[in-house]
Amino acid sequence: MRVFAILIFGGAFTLAACGSPVADNASGDLAIGMSVSTLSNPYFVQFRDGAEAAAQLSGVKLTVTDAHNDSSRQADQVRNFTKQRVKAIILNPVDSDAVAPAVKAAGQAGIPVIAADRSVKGSEVAQTVTSDNVAGGKLGAQELAKQLGGKGNVVVLQGTVGTSASRDRDRGFTDGIAAYPKIKVIARQPADFNRAKGRDVMTNLIQRRPDIAGVFASNDEMALGAIQALGNRAGRQVKVVGFDGTPDGIKAVQAGTMAATVAQQPRLIGSRAVNDAIKVARGQAIATSVAVPIKLATKDNAHDFWTF
Template sequence: MMNYLVMRRGMKLACAVAAASALVFSMSACGNASSNDKVALLVSTLNNPFFVDLRDGAQAEAKKLGVDLQVSDAQNDSSKQQDQAQNAQSQGAKAVIINPVDSDAAGPAVAPLLSSGMPVISVDRSVTGEKVTSHIASDNVAGGAQAADALAKSMGEKGEVLILQGIPGAASTRDRGKGFKDRIKKYPNIKVVAEQTANFDRAEALNVATNLLQSHPNAAGIYAENDEMALGAIQSLGAKAGKDVKVVGFDGTADGMKAIKAGTMAGTIAQ
């Protein structure tokens, strides 16, 4: 069975570039952007290659535009991210780019910023309950559907499937899960037998996948809502990865691409 690399509209670096540009344009309404203009980039975690790429893209664009980009890593802690949002305002940031840890928790975090008139742009994950200045992301529902098609084809359109979910409360978790589960219903001989969160984390996915596979030894496919979890599942599977059990991830990271070339991963949704 050939491997499937499912490509989706480019977002990874483009979203950071577009976000930085939009912020500069918003500041330009009151004058040209300068090196004194601070923009805060609040990242959910830098323990994920996808968000490292996002940070790098934003930094490169900020350098071109002459903007002082201040990067904060929330380490997947929504309370810490809320503190970082408050600090951004007190430290003189003129705009904020936020990649929420938790979409629901991000609303109260950015509400004071929006009330003060500060531009706020959300990236990859939306902010629940607040109308931000702009939201830049791929269509995660469509991506989830493409992941379902890729996994189904790699499995011969039959068998049991496990789902490794992302961070509860994150919009990307909800949307990627919805897209996948809605589309997989098109395949009558495929059944989702279990789903559990692994918080977008490789090490946690290793443990979760191990437990799920013990409970469901006949599973023939795993859908992981990001590549980091897919790689954890592959580690758990050992020699079965890509042979007895097909794995599809999400994000199109460098490590995910390597796994596809190695034959242990059936596909990834590249943003």
């Protein structure tokens, strides 16, 4: 568990992309709980950092817990926040369905829940703040098709089963790649948003199908694992497109081993979730759905993404 004690400071952090901080004399009494699916993924470290920075600027107490990709543990974390009577809960679900009962219980206790980066199914939340994952998947499909010249065999590395992000990115990719009849998706396999699993799945795929020309991975960690498996074929004979725009992903794009990554803004998602959690905890109206912009990072523009 990580507790972020609050000090307001000036000039050390700029919310250029994070919206206006919420601050008043009562902020120090406001406690927010946040459960993150996993902090072993660099993307969610950035998400946490954005949330903590916004909490500092607003002068609230933010308690961050790591669910370690365990849906049962995450449900317990949400229940514990509810028992502690925090003023709001920010939830990055391990499993969009499994956490619904705990979310419903929080709502019945009068505690608003904001779903961040992934949605919750089966229970109402005060807000869902995510990237447009369907649009991102389609953008990834279009870029992979461009890299392949509109033809070739491709594979899809899917994220953790049960997450809205994996489903939506896969759906967007499927819709996008359908416009290219000479591109054939020959395999779809989950690798749980994990680099080591991405490497292992890709190793097995290329042993069975050496004719693979392209890879779409639902996050950069899996894409980087696929690149490890491909060795010197990555970026040459096989084009790999990732999703997230993590620092390691951007480095791979600059190196040419990853053709592109659909870049999100995890710090902005985290900071927006905190700022709106503060508002809803005070009874103010917030949007029920927020779509944070995404953009394609390629070798030509990769240097623009280090501020995300």
